[in-house]
Amino acid sequence: MSASSAATPATGYLTPTRQVRIADLRAKKATGDKWAMLTAYDYSTARALSQGGVECLLVGDSAANVVFGYSQTQQISLDEMIYLAAAVVRGAGNALVIADLPFGTYEASxxxxxxxxxxxxxxxxxAMVKIEGGVRIVPRIRALVAAGIPVCAHIGFTPQSVNALSGFKVQGRGDAADRLLADIHAVADAGADMVVLEMVPAEVAARATAEVEISTVGIGAGPDTDAQxxxxxxIAAFPADGHRPKFAKQWAQVGADLTAAAASYRREVAEGTFPAQEHCF
Structure with a gap:
């Protein structure tokens, strides 16, 4: 166990005990140590996830759907993303926080x-921003890096381009694998510190991971990326009736538990059994 991590029953496995830096994640690729990233959108959730040992928190524009209830990620604004990211940073503990730049805030120039x-x-x-696109977005990555801004790239299925991609489809199959590999080499050469590979064949993601020096982060990209x-x-089945992508696994049933807790609370209020004497001053 390294000096920068520790395990306790109350927290997570190998919970970082000092601030996670980009260099720490880069070093894990060299040693073959896998690391974990989860989305977070608020202070309390960020605290819980960082206490569980998750090294990196992503304030994804998926907040458009799961926080604000928009039908598409393209609808979320930069201001909305900033407010969420600030809350996550305050609760992130030692985890490194990456924030998405939403649609329409970086494409023009x-x-x-x-x-x-x-x-x-x-x-x-x-600590870092994430933008979508491969070869076409290289000038933006170079400009950000030149300005001293760390970048996480995002290729494969890119949600902000869902309409151009004609829906939620796996990217990089067959002849398209060469284009995806060209994208990952392009963003790496442009100076990105890491790259998310979403919904790509596992064998293509494995090859991409082996071919570039930057960290690869898979989501529906198989087990051979540097991180997930x-x-x-x-992962927590929240809400209980929500759609779950094929590549996601559920480790908890938060949605069902929260609904059950709300139902019990409502029933006890109606029956007059809450608040009881022990809840009174």
């Missing part, structure tokens, strides 16, 4: 990308 990313980092305290990321609502 290098200047727009740098201004949006600078605003995100200044107001939220996030999931939406926390998916």
């Amino acid at each position: 290098d200047e727009q990308a740098v201004l949006s990313a600078s605003e995100m980092m200044r107001r939220s305290g996030a 990321v999931l939406v926390w609502h998916d």
